[in-house]
Amino acid sequence: MVETGHNHHHHTPPPQTAPPPSQLPLGSAKGPIWTPTEQLHQLQYCIHSNPSWPETFVLAFQHYIVMLGSIVLISSTLVPRMGGDHGDKARCRQSSMTTLIGVFKSEHERFEVTMRTIQGSLIVSSFVNIFIGYSRAWGSCTKYFSPIVIVPVVCVVGLGLFARGFPLLANCVELGLPMLILLVISQQYLKRIIPRAHAILERFALLLCVGIVWSFAAILTEAGAYKNVGEQTKQSCRTDHSYLISSAPWIRIPYPFQWGAPIFRASHVFGMMGAAIVTSAESTGTMFAAARLSGATPPPAHVLSSSIGLQGVGMLLEGIFGAAVGNTASVENVGLLGLTHIGSRRVVQISAAFMFFFAIFGKFGAFFASIPLPIFAAIYCVLFGIVAAVGISFVQFVNNNSLRNIYILGLSLFLGISIPQYFITTTTADGVGPVRTDGIWFDDWLNTIFSSGPTVAIIVGTLLDNTLDARDAVNDRGLGWWKPFQSRKGDVRSEEFYSLPLRIREFIPSRFL
Numbered sequence: 001m002v003e004t005g006h007n008h009h010h011h012t013p014p015p016q017t018a019p020p021p022s023q024l025p026l027g028s029a030k031g032p033i034w035t036p037t038e039q040l041h042q043l044q045y046c047i048h049s050n051p052s053w054p055e056t057f058v059l060a061f062q063h064y065i066v067m068l069g070s071i072v073l074i075s076s077t078l079v080p081r082m083g084g085d086h087g088d089k090a091r092c093r094q095s096s097m098t099t100l101i102g103v104f105k106s107e108h109e110r111f112e113v114t115m116r117t118i119q120g121s122l123i124v125s126s127f128v129n130i131f132i133g134y135s136r137a138w139g140s141c142t143k144y145f146s147p148i149v150i151v152p153v154v155c156v157v158g159l160g161l162f163a164r165g166f167p168l169l170a171n172c173v174e175l176g177l178p179m180l181i182l183l184v185i186s187q188q189y190l191k192r193i194i195p196r197a198h199a200i201l202e203r204f205a206l207l208l209c210v211g212i213v214w215s216f217a218a219i220l221t222e223a224g225a226y227k228n229v230g231e232q233t234k235q236s237c238r239t240d241h242s243y244l245i246s247s248a249p250w251i252r253i254p255y256p257f258q259w260g261a262p263i264f265r266a267s268h269v270f271g272m273m274g275a276a277i278v279t280s281a282e283s284t285g286t287m288f289a290a291a292r293l294s295g296a297t298p299p300p301a302h303v304l305s306s307s308i309g310l311q312g313v314g315m316l317l318e319g320i321f322g323a324a325v326g327n328t329a330s331v332e333n334v335g336l337l338g339l340t341h342i343g344s345r346r347v348v349q350i351s352a353a354f355m356f357f358f359a360i361f362g363k364f365g366a367f368f369a370s371i372p373l374p375i376f377a378a379i380y381c382v383l384f385g386i387v388a389a390v391g392i393s394f395v396q397f398v399n400n401n402s403l404r405n406i407y408i409l410g411l412s413l414f415l416g417i418s419i420p421q422y423f424i425t426t427t428t429a430d431g432v433g434p435v436r437t438d439g440i441w442f443d444d445w446l447n448t449i450f451s452s453g454p455t456v457a458i459i460v461g462t463l464l465d466n467t468l469d470a471r472d473a474v475n476d477r478g479l480g481w482w483k484p485f486q487s488r489k490g491d492v493r494s495e496e497f498y499s500l501p502l503r504i505r506e507f508i509p510s511r512f513l
């Protein structure tokens with residue numbers, strides 16, 4: 001109330017009492033507030049530090065085993081459905097390990113023609129990634145990203161692979177479930193109970209658990225536990241049902257155009273171009289997760305561009321050597337960085353050497369490829385979950401109490417899962433998706449784009465974040481933290497983490513760096 005001139009009564013204000021000295025500001029007694037950190041500090045080895053050579057080789061072999069699961073999953077599951085025999089399966093598995101990708105095939109009588117057609121599509125579509133990468137177009141696009149965009153993209157990179165987790169594990173519960181439980185107990189609980197074995201269990205528990213459950217599966221197979229079961233159970237549980245060991249040659253070197261001269265068809269090429277864009281989006285999310293789990297700062301725009309360009313070069317080589325799909329960053333191997341707390345670049349480099357070695361010496365690679373798929377599925381339940389959680393960790397750099405941010409995060413995350421699920425479930429057995437117009441190549445392009453969760457999350461998140469009060473919410477979006485990492489010289493650590501090894505930089509024109 002405002003006092004008027006007619007009111008001449010003055011009241012002495014009550015004495016102001018100071019709060020007790022022990023009284024704390026509102027909310028401070030509820031727990032500590034964690035300061036956002038650009039790098040994870042609980043890693044044993046970060047991107048440019050290396051464990052001892054014996055540990056490095058064992059860790060690299062562990063990465064090889066994890067990567068092997070995807071190759072075995074595709075070659076053992078899809079090849080028989082498409083009419084390929086066991087020899088084709090082993091041959092494609094070796095080509096896949098050489099190029100670090102998986103395989104898709106058609107019916108056996110049209111096998112080589114289809115492979116040559118896909119081979120031609122890969123060669124042409126690889127130039128999409130090469131162009132958007134080395135022209136820095138992709139890096140220019142990533143400058144519109146903010147932590148609000150990265151959160152759903154990285155989350156969907158992990159969560160979008162849920163079908164390769166428990167649904168695949170459930171095909172053989174007696175192997176998959178013990179593997180999952182044993183991995184969690186030994187890698188998380190047992191290392192705390194036995195302090196002396198802490199480092200060994202933290203880094204190598206996955207290999208130990210695979211060895212134990214794989215041996216158990218071999219005992220069940222030899223004991224005849226799967227003689228009178230269905231074909232699906234045999235395929236999932238037996239260690240000898242893939243016939244990879246018997247059909248794989250001792251030594252075989254994949255060579256260019258092993259399926260014959262490539263065939264170029266416009267409809268297939270345009271569909272593969274859509275896949276090239278999808279792999280760019282998915283790899284970008286995986287790269288942000290890999291950078292965080294290896295102890296590095298977020299990758300700058302020029303690093304993302306160079307990586308996508310190099311991915312295009314890899315796709316070109318895959319087309320030449322007769323692979324059937326383009327490459328993308330390995331999500332499971334990124335999750336393994338977080339599981340072992342080892343982010344060393346050298347470990348990953350040596351694991352690539354293992355891939356080449358076991359691709360050439362087929363019998364040895366086929367031996368490890370006999371690991372039942374539910375064992376890999378149990379591993380993926382952990383590794384994909386770690387990658388998804390890394391995406392959530394980027395939310396620390398934005399205002400969590402902003403309803404604008406909550407809206408964008410929620411819608412991008414939900415649509416990044418829901419839209420691809422619709423496109424995948426409505427696609428017919430012969431590959432016809434829900435988009436059906438008179439232009440088949442246009443249909444294939446759109447169906448491919450919207451079947452990818454990370455791609456949908458990038459489109460929705462970037463559009464909303466840059467159009468909804470973007471200028472007024474600069475601080476809420478976390479751009480003050482984000483901007484320095486988007487330029488080459490914005491942060492002094494970028495050169496340390498992302499410089500090319502072995503003086504390669506001296507032989508590459510600066511416009512491509």
